[in-house]
Amino acid sequence: MEKTDKLILRLTEEAKGRQGSLLYILNGINKELGYIPEEALLHTAENLNISKAEVYGFLSFFKNYKTDAEVGDIYRKIVVCRSESCEASGSKQLIEHIKASLNLDFGKYSPDGKYFLDYVYCFGHCAASPAVEVDGILYEKVNPKVFDKIIKTFDSNKLEEPAELKATDVVKKEAPVKSLIFKRCGYINPLSVSDYLNNDDGFKTLRRVIEEIKSKGDEGKLLLINALKQSKLRGRGGAGFPAGIKWETVFKEKSDVKYIICNADEGDSGAYADRMILESDPMSIMEGMIIAGLITGAEYGYIYLRAEYAAAKSVIESAIALLKDGGYLGDDILGSGFKFYIDLITGAGSYVCGEETALMESIENKRGTVRQRPPVPAVSGLYGKPTVINNVLTFAYAVYILKGNSNLEYFLSLGTENSKGTMPFQVSGAVKNPGIFEIPFGVTLKELLELAEADVNAKAVQVGGPLGAYFPLSEEFLDLNLSYEGVSMKNGLLGHGGVVVFGGETDFKYRLLNALDFFIDESCGKCAPCRIGTVRLKELLDRVLKKQNTEENLTIIDEILDSMKYLSLCAFGAGVHMPVKSLLTYFKNEII
Ligand SMILES: Cc1cc2nc3c(=O)[nH]c(=O)nc-3n(C[C@H](O)[C@H](O)[C@H](O)COP(=O)(O)O)c2cc1C
Ligand code: SF4
Ligand code: FES
Known part of the structure; x- marks a missing residue:
């Protein structure tokens, strides 16, 4: 194995000139060693010319980083998903089985030091849940029996076939599906430019955008922005903000540098559309980012991918290289004289880093906490520059809509x-x-x-x-x-x-407690209502479940949820009331 100081030197060298350099270096160390050793903190700080405290502050924010003080050398690491889809498919029983059979608990070693158990909130493998990872290999549809078999084969070094979620199985094509953006998924080689070109008019939108801008300049850009506004396309990342207005704002901002960010952090449990399209049709997303850049005047684009998506990572890296070679990315896109570059940044296991400003903070080598708004990112985003940040799917829809008027009309219909x-x-x-x-x-x-x-x-x-x-x-x-x-x-x-x-067997009490653990774990801690509220909710619920002053404590829970809704800095804390109140309203009899 490469010595730690050499490894850090190599990673620092590779990270030079990249955005998200701390994520890059620490992810590299973590991949190689399984944790971040003390000496790595010092070397990284020296190499990046920042303080050791800054590096520690950064890494201690992210769930994926553990220091040697916490874990030391891990022999066999088991990571189990404890989120909604997996729970609805039997992960509660599976987790109980893993803990009992190997004498484990979350964040702990087995007494023989052989196994370490950790958890994740969704691998994006929800269509084949429950999902479990053993030493970095992901397994799907795991029940206690299958788990025992996996461990046995691991110990005998005869590995089970790892999970492979195929787009052809997952992306449904039968009626009444009206596929606008998933048409190619499963039917083309995602790493073939000619497959992309020859199916569903790949890069036709890019050519149209170049033509409009070449012939009409800013007027052409406004024409395209107006088409996007006319389509009423709403961002698919969750908030549903109109994409055309966002692009228009960035276009109108005067700035020497602007950025495009593709939000592929896809932290929602039960969500896997971003992952599927990135793995099976990555060029459609990159086409969306390139046109966003040309229209708004940005030359740099970043795909921020969640750490759990290893398969998507390698597809994206290869697709970027292919598009550079093919002249679709770089200094002179398709001979137009326009520039656009795309780089990949991988996160480190924080749900809140899907929130656009927390995501930008983490790219800037800061803890992934949410920024106060205004200003919105379209005015002051990455490094204070105007930034279009859109979800993966939003870029795919923009490509569809801007291909031509008939697409726009069909979308509107x-x-x-x-x-x-x-x-x-x-x-x-x-x-x-x-x-x-x-x-x-x-x-x-x-x-x-x-x-x-x-x-x-x-x-x-x-x-x-x-x-x-x-x-x-x-x-x-x-x-x-x-x-x-x-x-x-x-x-x-x-x-x-x-x-x-x-299903019918659902344990709603367990569901609610599990959901509250998620909120506590993932709160970024920046604002008091969410940081304190999430913990207080769990304490109060524990009392309710012990039948201590039930009605009084339920009233306090309600008040805390309302305070969080109105006082939290971002939609995370402000959104906790929805799952908690709905569970306590519709399934109260099963919980209390
Ligand atoms: C806690 C939290 C997590 C979020 N996670 C994601 C995410 O994983 N992917 C995403 O696209 N948007 C996520 N968002 C929404 C983003 O902040 C932002 O609205 C979105 O990237 C904008 O793109 P869109 O307009 O195309 O949806 C999250 C928001 C919050 C509050
Ligand atoms: S509500 Fe506050 S503490 Fe919670 S994630 Fe948002 S900014 Fe962080
Ligand atoms: S893989 Fe478990 S909820 Fe998504």
């Missing part, structure tokens, strides 16, 4: 008044046909559950990720209109389109 086009709903949990259904907004929950062949005994769904509401499967909620406005009318959120189905 789909969906509802305030939610135009399609949404790749990602269904998992207690269903026979889990996967991505790209269908127009406005379908009912019932229709979606029929497509996914939900368990007839299913009791609940959670829509929109860990901050989304849980709905019982009564007539009222089966009629739920799956659009931004429809879900919001029922005090929920559509989020990134994840839908987790919970």
